[in-house]
Amino acid sequence: MIICMGKDVKASAIIVAAGRGTRMGGIDKLFIKVADLPIIAHTVLKFECCSRINETIIVIRQGQEPVYTELLNKLNLKKHCKLTIGGQARQDSVWNGLNAASGKIVAIHDGARPCVPVDLIEKVIDAAIEYGAAVAAKKMIDTVKESDDDVHISRNMDRSKLWTVQTPQCFNRDVISKAIQTAKSKNLELTDDTAACELIGQPVRLVEYKEPNPKLTISSDLPYIEFLLKKQS
């Protein structure tokens, strides 16, 4: 499926911020202040600075409207920014974000990836405009093993074909809507939006990049993220 709409097409950012951060002991990791701002503010500002984006949807947890409203007032964004409530699983949250978005193209991004380079957002959006679906990706550098018991190596993996994928993951909105609807109709709960594309036979383009784009998952990720954000500011 080739979708050519030219590079003046505007896109909606869908920032997924409804997770519970269970790996960080229940604290709200997105509101940890780093380099003068909460993590989530850095993320939102990256999309605010991206010329391809004309609105931002933040998918949040029920009850968090007041803290987000206060934050957005402080940030004084020029682009339209909406809050919407997430669901039980990531897929439900993305679905709710899609329903709130008006763009023909959507850029889905983890709220906990605040260091994403603005030009990477642009590149992934441009690939989605051209090909329908695209994702920020890195070639696997580390040696990869499979373990059946979490204690010993069971098998060596050939890493030459392996990639890790991060966000942004960008799509023609009709494509990702159809893909997630198909997953829902099959009672599949997918943690990754590109996996849904496979269900409808939509090829997903890998957009390779080399810059760091870490996700805040555990506390020991914080110093590096702080270092990167300070370097960017």
Next chain:
Amino acid sequence: MIICMGKDVKASAIIVAAGRGTRMGGIDKLFIKVADLPIIAHTVLKFECCSRINETIIVIRQGQEPVYTELLNKLNLKKHCKLTIGGQARQDSVWNGLNAASGKIVAIHDGARPCVPVDLIEKVIDAAIEYGAAVAAKKMIDTVKESDDDVHISRNMDRSKLWTVQTPQCFNRDVISKAIQTAKSKNLELTDDTAACELIGQPVRLVEYKEPNPKLTISSDLPYIEFLLKKQS
């Protein structure tokens, strides 16, 4: 194979520093100065500080003896440190290192991983003393995809069983010698020492850790490595 020798067993460090750094444009990445010292000096000092280690073998490229001799004189190490010349492939270099080592246990480590925590070295050595073979490893956190054409996603991988392995990789010396000899006799050239253990049916223990232990592979890895080394010093 269970090998119990107690925790007073001493080990030889084999630091592999004979690579050509082709991904960094031919410059000698190990002599880039970061946090006051060349990368390789930071690596050597980590093993110098590890109580389990009683000698260090550095496997270097032919012709680099003078620069290494000068460096070692400056570092003024208390433990015995030998230089040996590497081979064409990593496996040949490790083999030469093994032949120069006197310990019953060997800790093989990439020269380009200068941030390795000293207590991780100890943990992997202790696991090798107990189980014969062990490797520093991290559970896969990123989403992993396979691509047949380096352009599109071909398959989604189940990451729940996937680990990345780094160094140190620690072994009973007889075990790794037999494993590499077996690989050589089969004309296999393995880039990873634990893969050779599979050939002789030696189970390899995963030693999970969470601290960063990056390898200097491309120039954009440098700022993070510098950040970590400054934090450690």
